[in-house]
Amino acid sequence: MRLLHTSDWHIGRSLHGTDLLAEQEAVLGALADVVAAESVDVVLVAGDVYDRAVPSADATAVLSRVVARLRRAGATVVLTPGNHDSARRLGTFSELLAVGGLHVRAETSRLDEPVLLSDEHGDVAVYGLPFLEPELARFELGVTTARSHEAVLGTAMDRVRADLFLRPGTRSVVLAHAFVGGGVASDSERDISVGGVDLVPASVFDGVDYVALGHLHRPQTLSPRVRYSGSPLAYSFGEAGQDKQAWLLDLDASGLADVRAVPLPTPRPLSVLTGTLSELLADPAHGDAVEHFVSARLTDPVRPADPMRALQTRFPHCVHLEWTGSGAVSDGRSYQERLRGRGDLDVAGEFVRHVRGVPAGAAELALLGRALTAADRDEAAR
Incomplete structure (x- = not known):
């Protein structure tokens, strides 16, 4: 049997x-x-099929079309909710969907009931573990003393192994959404921890042929049989240049036979560009980034006027801007400390200096003074 491991759509x-x-x-x-x-x-x-518990109509339509394409291509689909999903919403009509080849395993109480598939070598049991929030899962699993992901996942895997014991000769695959020890996080994952209780040792998953992990967005191999596929797209500029993939695994008569990476296309790459505004607009070295999603880090000593509009004339998909010029460096005091005890005109002038990196000129201060005077008159007239 051949399976394709993905996660974090x-x-x-x-x-x-x-x-x-x-x-x-x-x-x-x-x-x-x-x-x-x-x-x-x-x-x-x-896990993390959607990005939020209540997805938009457009997002659900994308999932519907994608699953339909996978089914037409000949694959059965098994999915589980992650910490971004609503397990209850994702599991709606799950029994009816299973008839059409889409198996949504979203109920904690039924996590030891596998999707049973078969090939020429016999049965393969696919167990889908929904994301187990400890404060909820410990009651659903009947282990009220469990306060960590390790504890609730350990209980869940005990149930999986108990079910497998009743199916001698059955090969097994587990889907789980967790932060497993040895994995390296990116800056685009939502934290699922409180005080470190999220970390789960890989040994929790002992006893099965393959563990398909989700939650971390870069592909990783924790052991030959325990892997993260990573997300199919880069969701932060910290992932710029990262190759995205899925894992293709084969099960033979004795269990896991082979795993190899399958590269995924990058519809629109991410680029982080650093330089002055004029350099970014003119440097031919940035020509390849014209159609990329762009994060620009401007090094101009004075913050340019309306830099995003200017950048988007060359990079229409520039979506993030950061000014790192010398004027952006703080003098060590907080903004509140710099303004304490100062008059309205001083506060307005300091705001200009804070935003642009240089003090307001005499003409600007005069204009600000006239505006503040007019505002005072309007306030007194009310």
Whole structure:
């Protein structure tokens, strides 16, 4: 049996306010091409299908079209909710969806009931563990003393192993959404920890043939049988240049036979550009980034006027701007400390200096003074 391990689709996510649905549908649709080219039997989605608990109508439509493409390509789909999803919403009509080849494993109380698939070697049990929030899962699992992800996941895996014990000779795959020891985080994952209780040792998953992990956005191998696929798209500029992939795994008669990476396309790359505004607008070295999502770090000593508008004349997909010029360096005092005890004109002038990195000129201060005087007159007339 051949399976494709993916996770963290985050359908509906934006990048600094820019909609990514078109890019998401493009890369997720490409999974159907992998299914057809590699004769994939099962596609696994290990949590964070959506980016929020209540996805938009457009996001649900993208998921519907993507799953339809995967099914037409010949794959069964098994997915679980992550910490971004609402398990209850995602699991709506799950029994009916299973008839059509989409298996949503969203109920904590039924996590030891696998999706049973078969090939020429016998059965394969696919267990989908929804994201287990300790404060909720400990009651659903009947272990009220469990306060950590390790404790609730350990209980969940005990139930999985107990079910497997009753299925001798059955090969097994587990989907889980967690921060497992040895994994390296990115800056685009939502924290699921309180005081470090999120960290789970990989040994929790002992006893199964393959563990398809979700939550961390870069592909990682914790052991030959425990892996993160990572997200199919880069969701922060900290992931710029990161190669995205899925894991293609084969199960033979004895269990896990082979795992290899399958690269995924990048509909629109991310680039971080550093320089003065004039350099970024003119330097031919940045020509490749014209159609990329761009984060610009401006080094001008004085903050330029309306720099985003200027940058978007060359980089129409520039979505983030940071000014790191010398004028942006603080003198060590907080903004509040610098303003304490100062008059309205001083406060307005300090705001100009804070934003632009240079003091307001005489003409600007005169204009600000006239505006403040007019505002005082209007206030007194009320």
